[in-house]
Amino acid sequence: MKRYFEIKEYISFEKTKFYSIHEVGEEFCETDKFFLRFINEKEYLEDVQTIKYWIEKIGREFGALERYFRPERKANALPIPPPKSNLRLYCLRVSDAIVILGNGGIKSSKLVQNSPDALPHFNLMNLVAFILKMKNENDQTSFREKEIEGDLSFYINP
Template sequence: MWVKKYSGIPSFIHDVQRIVYYIEKIKVNGVLERYFRPEGKPAQKIKAIPVETNKLRLYAIRLSNNILILGNGGHKKTKTYNEDPVLNECVEHLVQLSFILQLKIDAGVLKLEHNELIGDLSFYFKKQ
């Protein structure tokens, strides 16, 4: 998990604290759009924390104002996540998951009810 990896590195302490601050705000106020930096295509629902410039990124899927799926992240060393193999892999896993979840929601086998995902949450990732 990225938190363990980066929280012990002095040059990243402020960046980890900023991301934790946003997660705490989300826990209190909800999964509001203003807490995220959009990533990828809008239909993919991929977001990054924090909104401000930061050396670290945490990627997530924002399903609603009540449901957030945290993914992975890392040290942002390039202008876009696509240019960094590690960050690109983090986002691509979330893109696959977002696609699967949307298919299941559209098929009616998964439902968003307030702050819960109800239904079939099984899925498999295909190695690329």
């Protein structure tokens, strides 16, 4: 069964606007699902706070400069620099002013392909990166300043 998603505004700061992926019919966007899943886990509390810190720091002070993101194929991950933890929030840095946040998980192996908790979120974010690139090349979406305009919906076959 196809899954239907939309990209919606998540939070906006002076330098960067963050968007998130929202599966139609779900109560929470992918980013909120990530935070809700890990915020009360004592083992990951510091890591969640570090990720939130970087989102705010990038949004308010730095802008989404490439150096603040870990490359993950076509997508990216937070936080950078690498923490002691293996908790990752996958995202897509579109420009210095636009970031699309996804979901994330525990990277339990050196290779994400061997990390069953993180792999689905890694794959989804890379698929989103591919879809947005295609939509942009076909003039279905455009990126201007802190705005994404156009068709921000897509289907994924599981």
